[in-house]
Amino acid sequence: MAIEGKFYGIGVGPGDPQLLTLRAVGVLKNVDIIAVPKSRMERESVAWDIAKVHCPENVRILELEMPMTSNKEVLQKAWQNAADQIMEVMHTGKSVAFLTLGDPSFYSTYIYLLNLLKKELNPEQIETVPGITAMAAAAAKVNQPLATGDEPLLVLPGVEGLDQYTEIPNVVMMKASRNLPEVLRNLQKSGGKAILATRVGQAGEEICELTEQDEMEKIDYLSLVLIRRE
Ligand SMILES: C[S@@+](CC[C@H](N)C(=O)[O-])C[C@H]1O[C@@H](n2cnc3c(N)ncnc32)[C@H](O)[C@@H]1O
Structure with a gap:
């Protein structure tokens, strides 16, 4: 039929x-x-x-x-x-x-x-x-680019391996609740600015810059991290 x-x-x-x-x-x-x-x-x-x-x-x-x-x-x-x-x-x-x-x-x-x-x-x-991605909305919230000019942008789905990409100027870590400790360790090694964006545009929205000293353990599933190394 x-x-x-x-x-x-x-x-x-x-x-x-x-x-x-x-x-x-x-x-x-x-x-x-x-x-x-x-x-x-x-x-x-x-x-x-x-x-x-x-x-x-x-x-x-x-x-x-x-x-x-x-x-x-x-x-x-x-x-x-x-x-x-x-x-x-x-x-x-x-x-x-x-x-x-x-x-x-x-x-x-x-x-x-x-x-x-x-x-x-x-x-x-x-x-x-199509819809607006959470990473685009997070970058817009902090008035920061995801990538500019000839720069590459790497998106990782929260799995291990961030250590391999310390040369990439722009990284988005989706599903960041899976391994925030690795993001923090990586920041200590390679520097750069990391923004943790949780529930962007929703009740309970939180956006903060991560520092190397942060020790966050449990974060909301609807969280991502924008890393920018200039
Ligand atoms: C299954 S993926 C869905 C991605 C979605 N299709 C997009 O275009 O952004 C779920 C992940 O998206 C991210 N995410 C979705 N909505 C979000 C929001 N409002 N704020 C922050 N991160 C969000 C989080 O990293 C979450 O773990």
């Missing part, structure tokens, strides 16, 4: 509801169903919290559980389950917009869901709407 609906992956930006694109807002105002990822069903969704001011009051919501785990089997099951639920409503001719933090193409679970939906839908039935 042909499927008539359309699937949208909407980047809602990092936190400030004013940082959604006009395209994202246009889709949210007109789509039939908004799919909201939740790390646990009883928790609020950060993406929904950002986007809700742009959505019609009684819009139908489809809550999808996306657990925060590195267990591949659990994740695979959750994504397949989410894809199945989306396909089920799309078979009734409805359009679905899936919300995702920041930009959908940048370290987002959206990509795993997208790969499953690509097997079921035609390319013209899928639209990914």
